[in-house]
Amino acid sequence: MIAFLIRRLLQGALVMLAVAFIAFSMFRFVGDPVTNMLPQDATLEQRAELQARLGLNEPLPVQFGYFITNAVQGDFGISYRNQRPVSNLIAERLPATMEMVLAAVVLSLVIGIPMGVYTALRRDSWLSHLFQAVSLAGISVPTFVTGILLILVFSVWLNWLPSFGRGEVVELGGWSTGLLTVSGLKALIMPVITLSLFQITLIMRLVRAEMLEVLKTDYIRFARARGLTNRAVHFGHALRNTLMPVITITGLQIGALIAFAIITETVFQWPGMGLLFMQAVSFVDIPVMSAYLVMVSLIFVVINTIVDMLYFVVDPRLRVDTGKNNTSA
Amino acid sequence: MTEHKVTSPVLDVRDLHIEFDTRHGALKAIDGVSLQIAPGEILGVVGESGAGKSLTGTAITGLLESPGRIAGGKIHLEGHRIDTLSQDEMRRLRGRRIGAIFQDPLTSLNPLYTVGRQLIETIRTHLPMSKAQARQKAIQLLSEVGLPAPETRIDQYPHQFSGGMRQRVVIALALCADPKLVIADEPTTALDVSVQAQIITVLKRLCREQGTAVMLVTHDMGVIAEAADRVAVMYAGRLVEVGPVAEVVKSAKHPYTQGLMNSIPTVLHDVERLEQIEGSMPRLTAIPEGCAFNPRCPHAFSRCRVERPNLIAVGDSDAACWLVEDMEEPLLPRSETAKTATLSDHHV
Amino acid sequence: MSTLTQRFTNDWRRFIDSDLFYSFRRSPITVVATLVVVTLILSAALAPWIAPHNPFDVGTLSLLNSELPPAWIEGGDPAFLLGTDGQGRDVLSALLYGARISILVGLASVAFAMTLGVCLGLLAAYVGGAVDAAIMRIADVMISFPPILVALLINGVARGVLPPEMQHDAVIFVLILAIGLTTWVQYARTVRGSTLVEKNREYVLAARVIGLRSRSIMAKHILPNVIGPILVVATVNLAVAILIEAALSFLGVGMPPTEPSLGTLIRIGNEFLFSGIWWVVIFPSTVLVLLVLSVNLLGDWLRDALNPKLR
Numbered sequence: 001m002i003a004f005l006i007r008r009l010l011q012g013a014l015v016m017l018a019v020a021f022i023a024f025s026m027f028r029f030v031g032d033p034v035t036n037m038l039p040q041d042a043t044l045e046q047r048a049e050l051q052a053r054l055g056l057n058e059p060l061p062v063q064f065g066y067f068i069t070n071a072v073q074g075d076f077g078i079s080y081r082n083q084r085p086v087s088n089l090i091a092e093r094l095p096a097t098m099e100m101v102l103a104a105v106v107l108s109l110v111i112g113i114p115m116g117v118y119t120a121l122r123r124d125s126w127l128s129h130l131f132q133a134v135s136l137a138g139i140s141v142p143t144f145v146t147g148i149l150l151i152l153v154f155s156v157w158l159n160w161l162p163s164f165g166r167g168e169v170v171e172l173g174g175w176s177t178g179l180l181t182v183s184g185l186k187a188l189i190m191p192v193i194t195l196s197l198f199q200i201t202l203i204m205r206l207v208r209a210e211m212l213e214v215l216k217t218d219y220i221r222f223a224r225a226r227g228l229t230n231r232a233v234h235f236g237h238a239l240r241n242t243l244m245p246v247i248t249i250t251g252l253q254i255g256a257l258i259a260f261a262i263i264t265e266t267v268f269q270w271p272g273m274g275l276l277f278m279q280a281v282s283f284v285d286i287p288v289m290s291a292y293l294v295m296v297s298l299i300f301v302v303i304n305t306i307v308d309m310l311y312f313v314v315d316p317r318l319r320v321d322t323g324k325n326n327t328s329a
Numbered sequence: 330m331t332e333h334k335v336t337s338p339v340l341d342v343r344d345l346h347i348e349f350d351t352r353h354g355a356l357k358a359i360d361g362v363s364l365q366i367a368p369g370e371i372l373g374v375v376g377e378s379g380a381g382k383s384l385t386g387t388a389i390t391g392l393l394e395s396p397g398r399i400a401g402g403k404i405h406l407e408g409h410r411i412d413t414l415s416q417d418e419m420r421r422l423r424g425r426r427i428g429a430i431f432q433d434p435l436t437s438l439n440p441l442y443t444v445g446r447q448l449i450e451t452i453r454t455h456l457p458m459s460k461a462q463a464r465q466k467a468i469q470l471l472s473e474v475g476l477p478a479p480e481t482r483i484d485q486y487p488h489q490f491s492g493g494m495r496q497r498v499v500i501a502l503a504l505c506a507d508p509k510l511v512i513a514d515e516p517t518t519a520l521d522v523s524v525q526a527q528i529i530t531v532l533k534r535l536c537r538e539q540g541t542a543v544m545l546v547t548h549d550m551g552v553i554a555e556a557a558d559r560v561a562v563m564y565a566g567r568l569v570e571v572g573p574v575a576e577v578v579k580s581a582k583h584p585y586t587q588g589l590m591n592s593i594p595t596v597l598h599d600v601e602r603l604e605q606i607e608g609s610m611p612r613l614t615a616i617p618e619g620c621a622f623n624p625r626c627p628h629a630f631s632r633c634r635v636e637r638p639n640l641i642a643v644g645d646s647d648a649a650c651w652l653v654e655d656m657e658e659p660l661l662p663r664s665e666t667a668k669t670a671t672l673s674d675h676h677v
Numbered sequence: 678m679s680t681l682t683q684r685f686t687n688d689w690r691r692f693i694d695s696d697l698f699y700s701f702r703r704s705p706i707t708v709v710a711t712l713v714v715v716t717l718i719l720s721a722a723l724a725p726w727i728a729p730h731n732p733f734d735v736g737t738l739s740l741l742n743s744e745l746p747p748a749w750i751e752g753g754d755p756a757f758l759l760g761t762d763g764q765g766r767d768v769l770s771a772l773l774y775g776a777r778i779s780i781l782v783g784l785a786s787v788a789f790a791m792t793l794g795v796c797l798g799l800l801a802a803y804v805g806g807a808v809d810a811a812i813m814r815i816a817d818v819m820i821s822f823p824p825i826l827v828a829l830l831i832n833g834v835a836r837g838v839l840p841p842e843m844q845h846d847a848v849i850f851v852l853i854l855a856i857g858l859t860t861w862v863q864y865a866r867t868v869r870g871s872t873l874v875e876k877n878r879e880y881v882l883a884a885r886v887i888g889l890r891s892r893s894i895m896a897k898h899i900l901p902n903v904i905g906p907i908l909v910v911a912t913v914n915l916a917v918a919i920l921i922e923a924a925l926s927f928l929g930v931g932m933p934p935t936e937p938s939l940g941t942l943i944r945i946g947n948e949f950l951f952s953g954i955w956w957v958v959i960f961p962s963t964v965l966v967l968l969v970l971s972v973n974l975l976g977d978w979l980r981d982a983l984n985p986k987l988r
Contacts, residue, residue: 018818224420225423
């Protein structure tokens with residue numbers, strides 16, 4: 001397991017290196033960083049000084065080295081648009097996005113898994129058909145349309161929920177949370193529903209497909225042949241085996257959710273990383289774009305590694321003692 | 330009538346019909362099969378793949394899945410009719426009265442749970458036992474099926490066992506609640522030859538000691554010859570011959586059974602090359618009129634093509650063949666032509 | 678070439694007799710979805726001729742007509758069936774033109790992604806070795822990132838690289854490029870898989886031995902085998918492409934308001950949300966959802982019908 005962990009970490013490092021290279025290329029070759037980072041009335045000396053400070057006179061590999069060294073320390077340069085350090089901007093925005101994304105993940109698992117199980121076990125009931133139909137709609141309705149419709153109904157027409165922002169936030173040691181105030185929680189409702197609708201659908205369909213697959217296996221047939229109750233067969237055996245791939249997909253989906261958050265945050269003017277990135281794309285604010293890319297990739301890699309570790313917990317076949325007794329029979 | 334039908338059988342299947350509903354209408358997969366198994370008896374059910382052996386077993390356990398359904402006939406277990414029971418009543422019988430062993434021990438066990446958990450779960454489903462009692466019983470079962478060091482191995486996962494050991498675990502699982510009938514569906518097919526013999530020995534011993542009736546489904550005549558008391562031969566969803574193993578092996582009555590026997594290599598007879606039956610079993614959509622075997626039968630005559638033969642007693646066996654009608658001895662070339670004679674040359 | 682066409686006609690005949698066509702007729706939802714898609718594509722294609730107004734001809738716009746509700750609501754004008762937006766543009770006409778652009782970008786992106794993916798997939802499988810490894814690694818990395826993020830990055834970079842005066846005209850091509858580069862991976866994987874199987878068949882080896890060029894071998898034997906799966910991927914990806922374009926336009930980095938797609942129209946409508954003129958946002962949203970849903974239904978059915986495992 002240690003060897004596996006090390007291999008996974010190395011792979012992760014390699015992916016991060018590749019992403020860093022893309023980020024660096026964007027930074028170096030899209031537009032002129034010096035012109036963009038300085039105010040318009042900057043003198044030639046200021047230019048030369050910044051150029052030297054950014055290491056732009058060095059050979060490219062050395063520049064890449066600088067870029068990585070800085071990035072590891074959280075230094076992604078200065079935003080072209082508002083002339084502030086990118087790391088500060090990201091740090092401010094991170095809590096808003098993470099709270100929304102994690103709430104959406106929890107919601108989609110809590111709703112998606114039972115729906116998937118139900119539609120797999122009662123394939124022909126009318127409720128299953130309804131769930132199936134709704135799930136197709138869930139995949140086909142774009143996030144921003146969901147958001148707009150929710151705003152139209154609950155903010156414009158009914159005036160129940162706020163249509164933008166995070167509400168009141170509380171600072172907890174550098175982490176601003178909206179989970180502790182009523183207005184913060186109210187502000188969270190619609191963005192989270194918007195963000196998780198697609199995920200609910202996805203998890204439901206995945207659980208359904210996996211469960212149907214598992215129900216066809218020999219060990220489920222054998223479990224039935226042993227006279228186990230339907231409950232034991234479905235929930236004791238089938239569900240547990242179904243959840244293995246669900247773990248993987250959920251891990252991957254957290255990454256996808258962070259990206260989908262770009263749209264949700266734009267619709268609800270949610271002050272998170274996605275909105276920041278969107279503004280960066282509109283203004284071609286390359287340092288913010290590359291920092292966002294690196295941040296998101298880092299989250300991906302970390303989550304993927306955690307998911308692989310979880311597999312060891314769930315699947316006994318992968319544990320260290322595998323094979324120890326294989327030959328004894 | 331032969332004598333084993335006199336003792337009250339554990340399993341009594343009468344005129345079983347199984348159909349599959351498809352877009353093209355109902356397909357007859359099992360067509361009028363009748364079987365009896367006495368306590369402590371091992372009945373081998375043999376035939377090519379697709380002949381309906383496993384399907385018969387599945388129907389008895391009540392695990393037939395849509396679009397398959399029992400279209401006719403009766404199944405009695407220990408004198409009680411079971412094919413009309415509700416799903417939940419049937420579930421209670423499974424594992425309690427009817428044990429099942431599947432073909433592939435590698436896939437029959439849930440890989441995520443220890444064998445102990447799977448055993449205890451099954452025991453406690455059927456018997457009123459505490460966890461500790463069930464665990465004791467599980468260890469005892471594992472040792473009965475010949476698993477060494479059951480006290481430690483009970484806490485291991487299926488992947489830590491070899492194929493043969495896993496099949497022993499599967500047998501232990503099937504015997505959890507001392508069922509009266511065990512349906513073993515190709516229990517040795519997926520195993521090495523050396524392990525096959527061990528598994529057969531275990532099955533035979535348990536059957537003898539506990540008086541369990543066993544329906545041993547296989548396509549391997551060698552396994553039948555070694556393990557079974559009686560054998561039922563199936564072809565295209567029908568029973569073609571039933572009889573004591575020695576009788577069927579030595580002097581098969583039905584031409585299909587003869588072909589089957591001739592295709593087995595033996596050490597006793599020094600044969601130049603193995604016989605094979607020409608052609609292949611018909612698909613369910615195209616079962617011929619009359620005797621299903623007639624297109625491949627070297628002795629088929631006009632009656633075989635129009636009228637379906639029922640099982641007829643010949644000696645100790647029953648065979649569904651017009652050739653044996655009114656015959657005391659099999660395949661006497663009475664009214665038939667030289668064709669039949671050549672075959673008996675082959676055979677006798 | 679004749680073998681290819683012959684094969685295709687045979688396939689077509691098989692298709693008509695097949696379970697595929699049977700399942701098509703048996704699935705009313707699929708038939709409806711097909712009708713919706715065909716209707717939408719036709720009316721979009723014919724927009725310049727069937728649209729009651731030209732929403733982009735500034736001369737015909739009048740602020741007097743602005744913010745009119747749909748015709749069946751009090752205050753509506755029968756000349757503007759689905760109402761007008763804040764500048765007096767006819768919503769129905771804008772919709773038709775918008776759908777035209779959405780579908781156009783969708784189809785073009787699918788065509789681009791398919792060409793790219795099929796070529797790279799064939800290349801990877803046929804050359805093998807380092808080329809294969811490189812292409813498939815890139816594919817792995819790309820597919821692990823959400824398409825919208827990749828599309829946004831490509832879009833942002835493209836706009837950073839292009840000179841400002843070209844940006845307005847180039848935007849549609851930038852979109853097609855960004856969406857295409859985001860969605861080629863599935864085609865490449867599908868083609869590579871089938872090619873690897875086919876590549877080692879005897880006839881390919883035989884053809885090579887007698888000195889036929891590998892490119893013609895591939896075209897004749899391998900492509901016909903992957904048409905089915907590719908078609909499924911393409912159908913599903915048409916929905917994906919339309920969605921990505923709509924999202925980019927909604928986010929303000931896609932089609933400009935002077936040349937709006939459905940996504941741009943929804944963006945415009947979103948700005949009017951609080952003034953209570955819901956029709957400016959609801960109708961484009963409905964058309965977008967209807968279009969994507971129908972294409973998805975078609976793709977779903979096609980996948981199930983072509984997948985022998987599920988029959």
